[in-house]
Amino acid sequence: MQQENGTPVSSSARAAGFLERHSGVVILLAAALTALLVIPLLTMGSGQQASQDPAGEVFDLRDDVNERFAPSVHLSGYIVESPTGDVLTQAALWELYQSEQRLKAEDERGALAPQGLPAQPYLFEGFNFYTNRTVPGVYSLADAVQEALASFPGPTVTLETATDEQVKVALHHIFSDPDTSGLKGILSVKARSEKRPIVGMEVDYWTAPAMFVNVLADNEKLGGGALEIAVGGGERALDKERFNRNVQRILRGEEQAYRLWGIAIDLNLESEEEGQTAGMFIMLTIIAVVLIAGVSLRSYWATALTGAGLGVLMVWLKGISNLVGLKGGLVIDLIVPIAMISLGVSFALHAMRRYQEEKGRGYAPALALRAGFAGVLGALLLAMASDSIAFLANTSSEIEAVIHFGIAAGIAMAVSFILLGVVLPLAMMRIDRLRGPGVASPSVVARLLSIAGSIGVAVLTGTGVILLVAVSKPLGVAVLGATVVVFLVAPLLIVRWRQPRPVLEAPPGPEAGAQPVGAAVGWFPAAVAGIARYRPVVLLAVAGITAVATLYAVRLEATFDAKDFFDSRSGFVIGLDKLDEHFGESSGEPAIVYVKGDLTDSRSLAAIDRFIRDLADNPSIARGADGEVQVDPRTAVGLLRTVTGSEFARSRVADLTGVEIADADRDGLPDSPQQVKAAYAYMLSEGVALGQGELVYPPGQVREVLYHDPDSGEEDVTIMTVGIPGTREQQKIIAARDSLTADLKVLGESPAISSAGLTGSPFTRLAQLGATTSTLQRSLPIAAAATLLLLLLAMRSLRYAVVTIIPIGLVVAWLYGLMYLTGFALNYVTATIGAVSIGVGIDYSIHMTARFREEIRRAPSKMQALRQAAGGTGVALLASAAASIVGFAIMGFAPMPLFSSYGLLTALMIFLAMAASLVVLPSLLLLVTPEKEIEA
Secondary structure (H helix, E strand, O other): OEEEOOEEEOHHHHHHHHHHHOHHHHHHHHHHHHHHHHHHHHHOOOOOEOOOOOOOHHHHHHHHHHHHOOOOEEEEEEEEEOOOOOOOOHHHHHHHHHHHHHHHHHHHOOOOOOOOOOOOOOEOEEEEOOOOEEEEOEOOHHHHHHHHHHOOOOOOOOOOOOOHHHHHHHHHHHHHOOOOHHHHHHEOOOOEEEEEEEOOEEEEEEEOOEEEEEEEEEOOOOOOOOOOOOOOOHHHHHHHHHHHHHHHHHHHOOOOOOEEEEOOOOHHHHHHHHHHHHHHHHHHHHHHHHHHHHHHHOOHHHHHHHHHHHHHHHHHHHHHHHHHOOOEOHHHHHHHHHHHHHHHHHHHHHHHHHHHHHHHOOOOHHHHHHHHHHHHHHHHHHHHHHHHHHHHHHHHOOOHHHHHHHHHHHHHHHHHHHHHHHHHHHHHHHHHHHHOOOOOOOOHHHHHHHHHHHHHHHHHHHHHHHHHHHHOHHHHHHHHHHHHHHHHHHHHHHHHHHOOOOOOOOOOOOOOOOOOOOOOOOHHHHHHHHHHHOHHHHHHHHHHHHHHHHHHHOOOOEOOOHHHOOOOOOHHHHHHHHHHHHOHHHOOEEEEEEEEEOOOOHHHHHHHHHHHHHHHHOOOOOEOOOOOEOEOOOOHHHHHHHHHOOHHHHHHHHHHHOOOOOOOOOOOOOOOHHHHHHHHHHHHHHOEEOOOOOEEEOHHHHOOOEEOOHHHOOOEEEEEEEEEOOOOOHHHHHHHHHHHHHHOHHHHOOOOEEEEEEEOHHHHHHHHHHHHHHHHHHHHHHHHHHHHHHHHHHHOOHHHHHHHHHHHHHHHHHHHHHHHHOOOOEOOOOHHHHHHHHHHHHHHHHHHHHHHHHHHOOOOOHHHHHHHHHHHHHHHHHHHHHHHHHHHHHHOOOOOHHHHHHHHHHHHHHHHHHHHHHHHHHHHHHHHOOOOOOOO
16 A cells, blocks of 8 residues: 555555546547447347257257258147137138138248248148048148038038038047047047937037147248247248248138137247337336436436446447357347346446545545545445356356356446446546536526436437347447437537536535535434344344245246246237147147167167057156057157058068068068168158058158168167157156156167167256256355455455355345245246346445445444445445336336346345345444444
């Protein structure tokens, strides 16, 4: 520590003096860097989405499946539900039949094509297992009834002219015919039948509230690639979703006799649309934060600088992120900027209020800045460093998106410190010097201009930020630039022109004996000190509350439900609800069993056959109306048995390969590896046919499940697709994984099989959530330990470092305990609030501890020091928390649960951080600080 005129000068005081003397250079440098960072902001960027996938076998298998087995068919599913409780009526089936005919006609003229793709037919002719024949694109129970009615003897009857009784008779024949009885599988689990006499015969009288309709399209024409229901699938996924919506629109028709919903057909489009709706609430959040910060600082200029500072912060964040190559994604593009609003405002309020305190003591702007920076700069720097450590702890994650989140948030913390903690007070000081001494009472016009200007700054800042991060970067930069010009540069030019007469406001001049802003008078400092007097009771109560909260917090489970992310009133969520309601255990999300080895060896085929038979006893597999497990029939053994059982197929194998297929042991499989190889060669080149013109599987569909290439030297690979019901509940996915893993043992025991495993969206999602939980469990202690070490080095005091970090643990335990009690789930987005809570919690605590230690050196007692700290920094904490809480509470009204949950939980977290810093921390500070004198 250096000496000046015999008085010790701290490093913070030296830095403050340097910054004040070179304030103009610092501001110009910040402006120049902002202009330069606009270039990478607009011209750079990876254009890639950061992966949400950790490493692991389930993802390796998924990638191999996607590479080997791109499907030839794009399948979309729709539920048709009757408002009368029975969809099996003439009115409902006739309306559906007409909608299907319109769909086929529209497809023929290319009207189903998504914008940007060629106007051509997209529907795909494929084999229908419910009717055991090839059908064109879409085939429902309405088509089957139309065909059955046409086959009746006597006068021609169609769906258009049939009665309800004739429809019921047709359904009786359809469900009684072995070739079409499988169509019962598309009916709701609530479907019922009873014996009834109709036109002199007893029939099975079927009723059902809903049924399922599948539409098949050419996957290659739609861009190819595997089907993945995940956000961030790129333009190819969007094209398929637009096609799905076109199909849904036409199938819905007039919806007079039924309602129709797609099943997970438009995840990315729904996300985009709800995100745009949520953008208004995010914008209102920013507006509220800026306005409340301005009210707290009681200054138009402070409001204008805070708004402009937040806008410039976003420019720096995006520009630097592009320079270092950070990838995009929901969390990085939206959650990080939103979260930084709270921490950025905190830097601004602490720095500005301390400057105002010193001005209130009667100092001129330059001296007030020096004195304020000398007191607060060290705390701001320590807060920035500890916040950055807390966020960078997320780089220990296995998930790329979380790693990039930590880096982006760390960048944002450093930028917040520079722009809002340093540059903003410097600019405020120079504005005050330019304006000169104020007048005691500004005019009505000046007040109105101040109010209008503050509102304008807040509105344009909110608009510019949301445009920048979510809509159009150039437009966002333009709006933010206009905000600076209109509400800062232009008013300053007017002030300079009319100097020294103030334009928008006049700050109060110093008065003899005036109390500093936030001095230890009033109800708030008294309340903080009053609570701290009863510190044994306070700390005991907090310990009890924290213990209970921790018990609840550890029960919080990682789950994924569409309702956690999308509006429960959206068609996307309603469709999933209808699926659960009407099909429950009879349908399921596709999961994939991956098998690699020598699949011509009889031992591998026997193991696969045994595995498929064992699935019948697996309680976690979806079952159809007949009780049979839902397994794609295109398994290696299923395909071979179809070939072996078809005289036509056997003859084609012999013609193609010269190998005769035999089945001496009557197991339905070829007798030798050579015969199996010949069967594979036939299937992969010609498909599987039962007779001339009776193609069951074209070769493309065989290649979707079987890889066999003797010339490549690679092992054979096959996949089996099974349905997992109820995958919106995480426990059911875990149960399915465990039961299928047990069934896989029979495959692992075969010497002809080198590897067998599970993949598919249920299991990749489970792995993602598991990695999210692991990230929290790993990053929180890393952040706590690293922050404690930093505080020890900076504070040179073990007791102050420990009590400063305690609020971190309290806030995290309280937050996740309350999340459990209020029904929130731990998912990829809510998990980031844990990292933000560390940053906010330690930020608030550092400022309070630093101010208390500053005041303890000059106050007569530690209680008086606490009053002084509460009257200065405590008020700034209160203002910062109030601004953020109100702002994020507004975002809690967004219709998209993803953002509303984030807003509500962030508001709650900030309140808890404030409570920990103003209620718990003061008691801890008094507990570990030796008394200087009798408490005043």
